[in-house]
Amino acid sequence: xxxxxxxxxxxxxxxxxxxxxxxxxxxxxxxxxxxxxxxxxxxxxxxxxxxxxxxxxxxxxxxxxxxxxxxxxxxxxxxxxxxxxxxxxxxxxxxxxxxxxxxxxxxxxxxxxxxxxxxxxxxxxxxxxxxxxxxxxxxxxxxxxxxxxxxxxxxxxxxxxxxxxxxxxxxxxxxxxxx
Numbered sequence: 221x222x223x224x225x226x227x228x229x230x231x232x233x234x235x236x237x238x239x240x241x242x243x244x245x246x247x248x249x250x251x252x253x254x255x256x257x258x259x260x261x262x263x264x265x266x267x268x269x270x271x272x273x274x275x276x277x278x279x280x281x282x283x284x285x286x287x288x289x290x291x292x293x294x295x296x297x298x299x300x301x302x303x304x305x306x307x308x309x310x311x312x313x314x315x316x317x318x319x320x321x322x323x324x325x326x327x328x329x330x331x332x333x334x335x336x337x338x339x340x341x342x343x344x345x346x347x348x349x350x351x352x353x354x355x356x357x358x359x360x361x362x363x364x365x366x367x368x369x370x371x372x373x374x375x376x377x378x379x380x381x382x383x384x385x386x387x388x389x390x391x392x393x394x395x396x397x398x399x
Contacts, residue, residue, distance in 0.1 A: 242272045244333065245368040251361035252341050256352030260361055261341060263287040263327065265308060266368060267297065271333045275299040282308065289343050292323040299332070305339060306332040329365065336365040 245268040253260040268281035277296045284295045293310040309326030323346055328339030341354040 242270045243268060244271060246332075247364075247366050247368050248329065248336075249362060249364045250327065250338075252338065252354055252363075253359040253361055254341070254352070254354030256343070256354065257345065258289055258343070258352075260359075261287075261289060261325075261327075261343065261354070263289075265295075267306070267308075269297075269299055269306075271299070271301060271304070273299075274301045277311070284308075287325075289325050290323045290345060291325060304331050304333055305329070307339075329363070332365070336363060338363050 245266065247264070247266045249264045251260045251262045264285040264287075266283045266285060269275060269278075276298050278298070279294060279296050282295060282297050291310045295308060296311050297306060297308040299306050305328060307326055307328045310322070310324035322344055325341070325343035327341050330337045330339040338360045343352055345352075
């Protein structure tokens with residue numbers, strides 16, 4: 221009896237997932253018209269992050285689904301928790317903006333977790349004369365930020381399975397004692 225309880229306790233503790241208290245996943249689609257050779261700029265991405273933390277030059281949790289701009293570097297994101305601003309862009313994005321001469325971009329969303337609003341878009345499509353900024357006053361054809369429903373973690377299923385196995389073992393044991 222004690223051995224079975226100890227094994228069940230060890231299995232249950234191993235199956236308990238480490239909690240990501242505030243992890244959220246959102247799908248973002250946008251279409252922004254403005255000056256420049258590419259108009260509208262259209263894109264879509266899915267991002268998972270913890271809004272209680274700030275991120276800088278992060279890539280984990282970001283999936284760029286589509287973008288009609290040429291980007292020659294990995295796509296990264298910054299999230300500023302205090303101002304609730306999300307910025308995605310190529311890895312040559314710097315504190316002062318885009319490195320001129322690269323194929324790069326940045327796209328900002330203000331109030332990302334509460335009431336998303338277009339925050340700005342800029343891109344370079346090769347060479348210093350091909351730098352385009354689409355400010356807040358741009359025509360926002362579409363900005364859609366939707367929650368993605370979480371799928372139960374495998375650890376949750378393991379925990380459920382352990383509970384069912386424990387219940388079946390107890391039932392079997394009771395039947396054995398009654399007989």
